[in-house]
Amino acid sequence: MTASKALKGDGLMIEFKNVSKTFTSGKRKVHAVNDVSFTVERGDIFGIIGFSGAGKSTLLRLVNMLERPTSGAVYIQGVDISKLSQKDLRKQRQNIGMIFQNFNLFNARTVAGNVAYPLKLAGTPKQEREKRVMELLRFVGLEDKAKDFPDQLSGGQKQRVGIARALANSPDILICDEATSALDPDTTADILKLLKNVNRDLGITILLITHEMDVIQQICNKVAVMEKGEVIEAGDVFETFTAPKHPTTKRFVQSVQQDLPSKHILEKWQSNGGETLYRVLFKGDITNEPILSTVTRKYEVDFNIVYGSVQELQEKLFGNLLISFTGDKSAIEQVLQELESIVDIKEVTKDESGLV
Amino acid sequence: MKVDWSNFWPQIVEATGQTITMVVMTLIFGSIIGITLGLLLFVTRENNILENKFVFQVLNIIINIIRPIPFIIFIVAISQLTRLVVGTTIGTAAAIFPMTIVASFTIARVVENNLVSIDPGVIEAAQAMGASPLRIIFTVLIPEALGPLILGLTFVSVGLIDFSAVAGTVGGGGLGHIAMTYGYQRFDGTVMLVTVVILIVMVQLAQWIGNTLSKLVMRR
Numbered sequence: 086m087t088a089s090k091a092l093k094g095d096g097l098m099i100e101f102k103n104v105s106k107t108f109t110s111g112k113r114k115v116h117a118v119n120d121v122s123f124t125v126e127r128g129d130i131f132g133i134i135g136f137s138g139a140g141k142s143t144l145l146r147l148v149n150m151l152e153r154p155t156s157g158a159v160y161i162q163g164v165d166i167s168k169l170s171q172k173d174l175r176k177q178r179q180n181i182g183m184i185f186q187n188f189n190l191f192n193a194r195t196v197a198g199n200v201a202y203p204l205k206l207a208g209t210p211k212q213e214r215e216k217r218v219m220e221l222l223r224f225v226g227l228e229d230k231a232k233d234f235p236d237q238l239s240g241g242q243k244q245r246v247g248i249a250r251a252l253a254n255s256p257d258i259l260i261c262d263e264a265t266s267a268l269d270p271d272t273t274a275d276i277l278k279l280l281k282n283v284n285r286d287l288g289i290t291i292l293l294i295t296h297e298m299d300v301i302q303q304i305c306n307k308v309a310v311m312e313k314g315e316v317i318e319a320g321d322v323f324e325t326f327t328a329p330k331h332p333t334t335k336r337f338v339q340s341v342q343q344d345l346p347s348k349h350i351l352e353k354w355q356s357n358g359g360e361t362l363y364r365v366l367f368k369g370d371i372t373n374e375p376i377l378s379t380v381t382r383k384y385e386v387d388f389n390i391v392y393g394s395v396q397e398l399q400e401k402l403f404g405n406l407l408i409s410f411t412g413d414k415s416a417i418e419q420v421l422q423e424l425e426s427i428v429d430i431k432e433v434t435k436d437e438s439g440l441v
Numbered sequence: 442m443k444v445d446w447s448n449f450w451p452q453i454v455e456a457t458g459q460t461i462t463m464v465v466m467t468l469i470f471g472s473i474i475g476i477t478l479g480l481l482l483f484v485t486r487e488n489n490i491l492e493n494k495f496v497f498q499v500l501n502i503i504i505n506i507i508r509p510i511p512f513i514i515f516i517v518a519i520s521q522l523t524r525l526v527v528g529t530t531i532g533t534a535a536a537i538f539p540m541t542i543v544a545s546f547t548i549a550r551v552v553e554n555n556l557v558s559i560d561p562g563v564i565e566a567a568q569a570m571g572a573s574p575l576r577i578i579f580t581v582l583i584p585e586a587l588g589p590l591i592l593g594l595t596f597v598s599v600g601l602i603d604f605s606a607v608a609g610t611v612g613g614g615g616l617g618h619i620a621m622t623y624g625y626q627r628f629d630g631t632v633m634l635v636t637v638v639i640l641i642v643m644v645q646l647a648q649w650i651g652n653t654l655s656k657l658v659m660r661r
Contacts, residue, residue: 149569171573178571189566193584193658202580203570250570 104157119314135311182251241272261293367404386412471544479552536613551593588659595651
């Protein structure tokens with residue numbers, strides 16, 4: 086126990102070590118999770134993204150042993166939870182809140198009854214329980230719905246009840262199974278805001294799975310991309326968004342950041358004798374400086390921003406612009422050279438634009 | 442020879458009492474055994490909280506063997522066992538024994554079918570919160586399926602009224618016996634009519650109680 090306590094302090098909340106999960110049905114074997122390793126640190130909002138069937142759901146259920154690993158181990162605050170007895174595992178599960186895509190509320194219980202359920206499991210005395218339930222309902226903004234039944238609530242309200250229920254025993258970890266996938270965009274934004282508060286105000290580490298890059302962009306600080314049971318890319322959200330490596334990751338990034346105008350517009354641009362296009366990436370503080378105009382003025386070259394955006398990611402700015410230059414050829418060369426030393430710049434190839 | 446109604450009524454009242462006793466007692470014993478078996482059948486299913494292929498298969502096969510046997514055949518077929526357990530094969534108590542066996546297996550199926558309709562996600566949520574299997578049975582499965590369960594039990598009780606009449610024809614007493622001996626064998630249409638009306642009223646009453654109770658728990 087001492088070892089685990091020591092680890093508890095060093096900020097490692099969840100650790101996957103070469104975890105695999107294989108389902109066997111008859112003679113067919115499905116490798117839902119294949120040799121996955123990653124760590125989630127205290128205070129992270131760690132997002133796992135992947136298309137459906139990538140193994141995210143199974144991966145998430147390995148965290149609270151709703152699924153048991155075929156090989157490898159999952160450590161929660163330093164403890165290999167596959168080695169826990171049934172009784173200890175149940176105790177451990179009270180420290181890992183879970184919310185679901187379809188909310189999974191108890192329809193036979195009121196809102197207050199749903200939130201009280203995990204407290205009853207933990208043996209919280211009645212008076213304290215009632216106080217805690219109201220406290221939680223206030224936190225999620227549903228104190229006036231305590232006596233309602235789930236079928237009287239909207240989707241967003243149901244998920245709020247789910248969150249209140251998951252937080253009842255003040256867990257260290259919250260795991261979210263596609264928590265916003267059944268909600269409309271406005272409600273999704275509200276729930277994501279609430280999850281951010283859960284992380285920031287209550288200090289709860291969050292591990293979520295989603296197929297929407299939006300969710301990752303809005304609240305996560307770490308991301309792992311899953312495909313065919315494997316984690317193909319993982320890291321800081323800002324790094325992954327600004328420099329995706331794997332093609333699948335690029336597809337996800339493009340799903341929220343369109344970085345190229347439509348083929349139609351590009352063709353028109355070219356047929357009108359448009360100049361070569363360059364992609365310029367600005368990351369972080371550099372967006373505050375008038376780099377483009379300073380450099381182009383120096384060499385008496387004009388520039389034209391054809392397409393692009395500047396976005397906020399993880400409280401940092403990220404600019405992604407398509408630019409063309411007009412002026413003396415050698416001057417443009419010099420501009421390009423100088424820009425290369427400050428920002429990421431490269432020619433938009435025909436390959437990238439899809440033009441032949 | 443027609444019956445003399447001035448002193449036949451007490452016999453009708455007694456028979457009605459016997460029928461009610463058979464149905465109620467069977468319902469009580471049958472529910473205790475049937476609900477237990479139904480829960481066991483459900484939780485031992487594949488991928489369920491207490492998955493156990495052996496227990497599931499054994500229960501499943503026993504139920505499938507007992508249920509298709511026509512009740513009138515069943516009651517005669519197990520009469521030796523009835524004698525062993527109850528001490529006699531004639532009378533109300535002797536009828537309750539085979540009725541309970543059949544009711545238990547029917548109720549087990551009804552319970553299982555109602556539990557299957559519970560969203561597995563709700564069970565998973567309870568597991569994720571750290572609830573033990575026993576806890577899930579009593580605080581999730583039963584409350585979540587209670588409304589349909591009551592309707593299912595109501596359906597079974599109406600069937601039991603029918604069974605009690607069958608039991609009556611082979612020595613179980615009750616309204617079935619009266620209808621058979623006086624109504625059928627002595628061609629007394631009035632007796633037949635009276636017993637049928639009483640049976641109809643009992644069925645209506647049972648259905649009304651069941652509907653009211655289930656409405657109460659389902660809030661709809």
